[in-house]
Amino acid sequence: MALWGGRFKEAAQDSVREFTQSISYDKRLYKYDIMGSKAHAAMLAEAGIIPESSAKAIAEELDRIEKRIEKGDFTFSAELEDIHMHIESELISKLGDDGARVHTARSRNDQVNLDIRLYLRDETMNIARKIRLLQKALVEKAEEHKTTIMPGFTHLQHAQPVLFAHHLLAYAEMFERDIGRLLDARKRLNVLTLGSGAIAGTTLPIRRESVQKRLGFPEISRNSMDAVASRDFTCEVLAALAIFAMNVSRLSEDMILWMSQEFSFVMLPDAFCTGSSLMPQKKNPDIAEISRGKTGRIYGSLMSILTICKGLPLTYNRDLQEDKEGLFDAIDTVNGILSVFPPMIAGLAANKEKMLEAASDPGLLATDLAERLVRKGVPFRTAHHRVGALVRFAGERNRKLNELTMEEMKSVIPEFDESMKDVFQSPVGAVEGRDIFGATGYRQVASQLEFWKKNLEKDPA
Numbered sequence: 001m002a003l004w005g006g007r008f009k010e011a012a013q014d015s016v017r018e019f020t021q022s023i024s025y026d027k028r029l030y031k032y033d034i035m036g037s038k039a040h041a042a043m044l045a046e047a048g049i050i051p052e053s054s055a056k057a058i059a060e061e062l063d064r065i066e067k068r069i070e071k072g073d074f075t076f077s078a079e080l081e082d083i084h085m086h087i088e089s090e091l092i093s094k095l096g097d098d099g100a101r102v103h104t105a106r107s108r109n110d111q112v113n114l115d116i117r118l119y120l121r122d123e124t125m126n127i128a129r130k131i132r133l134l135q136k137a138l139v140e141k142a143e144e145h146k147t148t149i150m151p152g153f154t155h156l157q158h159a160q161p162v163l164f165a166h167h168l169l170a171y172a173e174m175f176e177r178d179i180g181r182l183l184d185a186r187k188r189l190n191v192l193t194l195g196s197g198a199i200a201g202t203t204l205p206i207r208r209e210s211v212q213k214r215l216g217f218p219e220i221s222r223n224s225m226d227a228v229a230s231r232d233f234t235c236e237v238l239a240a241l242a243i244f245a246m247n248v249s250r251l252s253e254d255m256i257l258w259m260s261q262e263f264s265f266v267m268l269p270d271a272f273c274t275g276s277s278l279m280p281q282k283k284n285p286d287i288a289e290i291s292r293g294k295t296g297r298i299y300g301s302l303m304s305i306l307t308i309c310k311g312l313p314l315t316y317n318r319d320l321q322e323d324k325e326g327l328f329d330a331i332d333t334v335n336g337i338l339s340v341f342p343p344m345i346a347g348l349a350a351n352k353e354k355m356l357e358a359a360s361d362p363g364l365l366a367t368d369l370a371e372r373l374v375r376k377g378v379p380f381r382t383a384h385h386r387v388g389a390l391v392r393f394a395g396e397r398n399r400k401l402n403e404l405t406m407e408e409m410k411s412v413i414p415e416f417d418e419s420m421k422d423v424f425q426s427p428v429g430a431v432e433g434r435d436i437f438g439a440t441g442y443r444q445v446a447s448q449l450e451f452w453k454k455n456l457e458k459d460p461a
């Protein structure tokens, strides 16, 4: 009979046990369940609710259970439903009455809430630190390419020349905000909910501050009903992971496009690509493609938890057991992405000649001419119009902007003078000229790199 079997005449059918169990996936919370039970039992003894000797026996047995689970020497079965009941039954079977005291003033409702919070407190920090390593790979690659010029794109059309480093650092910025979101969610979930009981607290004189101190929580939940019903912290973590995955997916898309024969801007290392079973010549950017694809399942997990929670009356409902698989899957998926992405970026080779060639169309410098005219006092809209007319003039004659003569220039743009002749000669000047904070100019990108090198030394915590 199950631990809750007192009021039941019949045991559950196998299919029901199988359907209601969560042990197959919540066993991964064992470490946190044990940590919570140890703190809880120690507090119960300290408050005089259970004998000191029981708490000691419970702590020692919990250590043994933990080691056995780690060694794979612990049997899990659907009959015992979840990780909480597995560990409690084992305590009872090994310790008798001492073990039967551990669940005093506690419910699985507050217990599972505690376990997930402890788990996420670790995982959000681990992931934040791994995202740092991805940023590091991007910053190092940017350092390598602080003078490499490429075309910047809007609408996937050549827009203006930019530094490759500037493009790479855009991702470092995005990932910085991802770290911020994860750690912000972590602050809100770092709250002790144990002590809320099933819904309303307990009549026993437990000491929540003692458990708080033992488990290192900065705060204690103020409302037991909110505590056992809450999964918004899971929603927040999943939302942060979904946005991170979205950002990785955009980086993936850039890699995939740039490695295509049409672009040929980059080559990813062999060790991070795969071949085709049929076409011998193929080298495919599968890591980037799989990451882009995996983003979908993380969005799925976010949609799942939002949907699970939306119709639930307060407080705990068993629907909430469905919170875990999607969460674990998203955490595993993100950890997987973070195990391959940093070394892939580190091994990326850029084809500088190809990038420069693509950025060398003088058409990309049209804005620069308009801005030169502005310096001469021409209103921007007029300058824009004149340069537009020049682009058409050259196009109609099948010539490039840098192939027009001074006379031709002047015939379309009366304000054009000698000092503007060099504007279409090379994209270098266009990059150099963008020397304001946040822009792609050499000096600016160099100082951004300095910022990043300092920032990356800091632990996200």
Ligand code: ARG
Pocket (backbone or CB within 6 Å): 022, 026, 081, 082, 108, 109, 112, 318, 320, 321, 322
């Ligand atoms: N396995 C359950 C879960 O993950 C634990 C809480 C069950 N509580 C209950 N009253 N049945 O949510």
